[in-house]
Amino acid sequence: MSAETHITWTQEFLDWSPWIETVDEAGVAPEQRERIDAVLGKRTGATYYEVLANDLESVRTRTVLFSDIFEGKEGTPRADRELAATAASRVNGCVYCASVHSRVYSNLSKKRDLMQGLLDDGVTAPLADRERAVVELSVRLTRDPEAVTGQDFLALREEGFDDLAILDVVQSAAIFGNANRLMLSLGEPARRQPQK
Numbered sequence: 001m002s003a004e005t006h007i008t009w010t011q012e013f014l015d016w017s018p019w020i021e022t023v024d025e026a027g028v029a030p031e032q033r034e035r036i037d038a039v040l041g042k043r044t045g046a047t048y049y050e051v052l053a054n055d056l057e058s059v060r061t062r063t064v065l066f067s068d069i070f071e072g073k074e075g076t077p078r079a080d081r082e083l084a085a086t087a088a089s090r091v092n093g094c095v096y097c098a099s100v101h102s103r104v105y106s107n108l109s110k111k112r113d114l115m116q117g118l119l120d121d122g123v124t125a126p127l128a129d130r131e132r133a134v135v136e137l138s139v140r141l142t143r144d145p146e147a148v149t150g151q152d153f154l155a156l157r158e159e160g161f162d163d164l165a166i167l168d169v170v171q172s173a174a175i176f177g178n179a180n181r182l183m184l185s186l187g188e189p190a191r192r193q194p195q196k
Helices: 030-043 047-071 078-092 095-109 112-121 129-143 150-158 163-186
Strands: 014-018 187-191
Touching (some): 014 047, 014 095, 030 047, 047 163, 047 187, 078 095, 078 129, 078 163, 095 112, 095 163, 095 187, 150 163, 163 187
Antiparallel strands (some): 014 187
């Protein structure tokens, strides 16, 4: 990212500018476009997913997995999952992903100031015990997954997390090892342009 386009940590909506072609730019037949739209569903038209659709089977699998991890009805509340995703994104340096998931967390939890502190000050920002437990496990998993042990779950257990809730936090942070690297390797965040 050039100095002129540097974007800081934010909960605002951002655009994303790819460095490779979207599926339409690469050229697709109308019947292929119908298949792509069916796979992408509500994500149709989103630049990032239109890039990933160059490998349609991969994006199909990825989309189902993301939905299952973040939209599951059991386990920990979705806000915890979004916090884990944001913490991993903050560690990995993915401004775009952090903007998306921090905004969802803030909308669900109504803790916008807490989240902005995490974005501004990093993962060592002051947090309440529950949020600290989610962030600490997410950070450890992101920075040094081989070092994670059952001891790393104790703070979550003290906050009432059962095994399924812990698994939700782990999956939410872990999948952002992949998501952040795709975002950071295939393009860059861009300031949102006003709608005409």
